[in-house]
Amino acid sequence: MNSLHFHEWSPFNNLSQRGQRMSDFKQKPDSMKKKFSELIVFSAGGVAPPLTVLKRSFQARTGIAVKMYNGRPEELTAMIQKGERCDLLSLGAGFIADAMVSNGLLKESSVNMECSVNSALRQRKLIGWRDLALLTRRGSSFEGFDFSRLISCLSSGSNPLPKLSLASAGCLTGIWEMAALKHGPSSIDSIIAAKPAWATSCGELISHLVTGRADAILGWNTFAGFRDPDMFMSILPEAIQFRRPTIICSPVTCANQEGASAFVDHIFSEQGRIQYSQMGWTLPDWGVLATFDSATSVMKGERLLTDAELSVETIPTPRRFSSDCGSSILIHNTSAARVLFHLSEMKGFAKCHPVEIASIF
Structure with a gap:
């Protein structure tokens, strides 16, 4: 897979630990909370389903109401160009964000201005790819x-x-x-x-x-x-094969940077990563662990996945994953949805788990 890299973004670059923004929000007085009690998210229709699911858990966790507007990128861009508020924007292709940068519709970073990379690119964060x-x-x-x-x-x-x-x-x-x-x-x-x-x-x-x-x-x-x-x-x-990145970015009409940062953290939490993988997205540095009920099933699963041109590795089943077999298959650079597509009807297949590759070893 081609490595399409986008510089990580956060309006709160000086905060080093994920989750600190959430804690800070909870400690704010009610008058401040009211200011940040609503988040406006625009999303291209094709990349909206995972966000729709995650917004519910985010609302339950933070009390921040999330209003989502789904549509064609051209429509969403036109709304932002007219000055309509948008705190976060999710797009299914980098070239659309490139056009927004050229038109001055993405926020420019206030830090690292000496960086040789276009500072506006710091306002994008790569979620994953689709096949x-x-x-x-x-x-x-x-x-x-x-x-x-x-x-x-x-x-x-x-x-x-x-x-x-x-x-x-x-x-x-x-x-x-x-x-x-x-x-x-x-x-x-x-x-x-x-x-x-x-x-x-x-x-x-x-x-x-x-x-x-x-x-x-x-x-x-x-x-x-x-x-x-x-x-x-x-x-x-x-x-x-040809892939394009799904990204999250901050337009110039963002009015709730703190809420936007908290929602981005939620998207990149383990819960968010699993949700995207289950819905078909391939995630950077993530893969899928497939478990089976016997060594024979592992070998059959490996053949099926290899025939599907997936990068597979047979490894000892990590202790935290319950399995009847001591071996499992780690599939790199793919989604849980794609693994299920190939294995769901196979006898002896148990379950697939979206996993961060580094956490396995």
Whole structure:
């Protein structure tokens, strides 16, 4: 996987210990708490589901009410440009944040100004990555097709041709051209000749598939969690894989920096990391531990995961994970959702645990 790195951000860079902001908030007088009692979060629709779950636990823990607005990045950017308050913004691609930096819509850091890296980049924090996947509609003639088979079908002019839908905006902008170019230059011509439908958001792309307007869409692996019964997912192989980062950032219209920092800490807590992994995000320095009920099952699981082009390592099962078998599989650079996709129906598979790699050794 390409290492896409973003400098860590916090409006409270002088506070070294995570959790100190939460403690400080609880000690403030009621008049100060009222000022920070509400947090406004904007999120691109495709990356909103984990935040929606985490906001509930954050509200219960801190008493800070979180109001979320989900939409297309272009709409959210326009709202910020008009001066609407936004304390945190989650996006599914770095190039969208780049454009906001150019337009002066992301806050500039007040520290480390001598750093050679653009100081505005300190206002981004990398959450993780999603895998590019071909999703096909269950029950259609093209259910279970992978990308290569789809291209072969399009180029051969078979009857019927699969109806294809692609994104023309948002975090998936240009993604199909990149995947097709890696597959082979003629793939682009085959896709264009198929006269695909175009979608301007992740939500519209998914709706094309579930309503039957499209037999296949090129999107993110996390889409399968939205309408799982209606979709069959085939993650693109590494040779043609392309990933984009999901980031959290602070716009210039942020009015609650303290609450924003506390919510970012919650996102990067163990609870937050597990939530993102379970919903399909690959996390920096995190992986998945798969446990089994026998050594034979471990070997079978290793074959399945290796065939899926995942980086696996058989290790002794750590004591804190209950298992009937003394060996487990540690899968690097992947999500719990992807491991479950490959192992959930395997006899002898017990459970998968999102884990911080450093904590295993």
